Amino acid sequence: MELVSLFITSFIVNNIIFMQFLGTCPFLGVSKKVNTAVGMSAAVTFVMALATLVTYLLQGLLVRWHIEFMQTVCFILVIAGLVQMVEIILKKISPSLYQALGIFLPLITTNCVVLGVAIQVVTNEYDFINNVGTANPSMMNLPQAVVFAVATALGYSLAMILFSGIREQLELSKIPKAFKGVPIALITAGILAMAFMGFSGLV
C-alpha cells in the first residue's frame, strides 16, 4: 500500500518536470514532435530504472568505504558508462529498438533527470515516505527505490508526450513573433503545471 502511494506521488503529484523541474532542457528540446518525445521517454525510462538500481548498490559501497563525498563523481561516471553499455548491447541484441532509441541515448548522460533521481533515492531529499524505523533512515529501501525510479520515469514520459502533442498544435497557431518557440512553450508548460497542481491533494 505504501508502495502504491509512493508510485502515485512520484508519478503525478510530484511530477518530475512540472513540480521539480528536472530534465527541462531535453523536455523543451525534443518535444517538438510526438514521435521523438515517445522515443526519448522510452530511452529515459529504460536508463533511469537501470541507473537507479546500480547507483543504489554503489552507494552501499561508498558508505562502507566512507567516501560519500565522491558521490557526484561516481554517479555521473556510472551513468555515462551505463548509457554507453546500453547503447552497445542494444545494437547487438535488438537493432530495431536501437534504431528507435539510438539517437536519444547519448543525450541522456547530460539529462539531469537520471542523476537527479539517483541522488534523491540515496538522500531521500523530498521525504516522500515516513521511513522511521528502517535501518538507514536517510535512504529508501530497494523496492521503494525501484518503484520511485519507474514511477518518476513514467511521470516524465507522461509530461513529455502530453506536451509534445500540444506543441504540434502550437506550431500551427498564430503567435506573436517574439514569443515563437521556447517562450510560448514555457508559458504552455506553466499552464500544464497549474493543472498538475490540482493533483496535490491526491495522496
Place this chain on the structure above:
Amino acid sequence: MNKLQIFKNGVTTENPILVQQVGMCATLAITTSLINGIGMGVAVIAVLTGSNIVISALRKYIPDEVRIPAFVIIIAAFTTIIDLLMHAYTFALYQALGVFIPLIVVNCIILARAEAFAFKNGILDSTIDGLGMGVGYLVAMILLSSIREILGNGTILGLRILPEAYEPMMMAIQPPGAFIILGLLIGFVNYLSRRKNA
C-alpha cells in the same frame, strides 16, 4: 576577438539563459527568492570558470575521442568542491538549493562552454569566457528570482518592499509561475533584440 568582446558576449549577446536557453532546470527550480538565485549563480560562475581553466590548460593532452568523459570528470570535481564548500560555510543556502548543487555537473551550459570554447582557446580567453557566461547566468538568475520574490512574497532579499495590503501572488513562487515568468522574460528579450535589429 578581444577580451572585452568575449566577456560581453557571455553576458548579453549569447546570454546562456535568455538567449541560448540552456541550463533551465536549476533556473526554474531555485529562483523562488533572490538569495537562492544569487547563490546558484555564484556557484555556477565558480564551477564554469574553474572547469574552463583546467580544460583549456589540458586541451593538448586530452585525446579527442575521450574528451566528453574527461570534461565530465573535471566538471564533477569542481562541483564536488563547491558542494563541500557550501555545506561547510553557507549551510542554509546549501539546504535551500538541495539536489541542484550536485546537478551543476549535468548543467548543459558548462559542458557546452567546455566543448565550444575552452577546448579550442587559450587559458586567458577561456577564463574570461567562463566568467562572462557565468555572469550572464547570474544576471538572468537575479532578474528571474527578484521578479518571483517581489510578486510572490512582496519582499526582496527578505526585506518587505510592497505594502502590507499587497496580497502575495502565490503562483509566482510555485512551479507554474516559474515557467510563465521565464517564458514572458525570454519573450520580452526577443522583442527587444528584434526591435534593435529592425
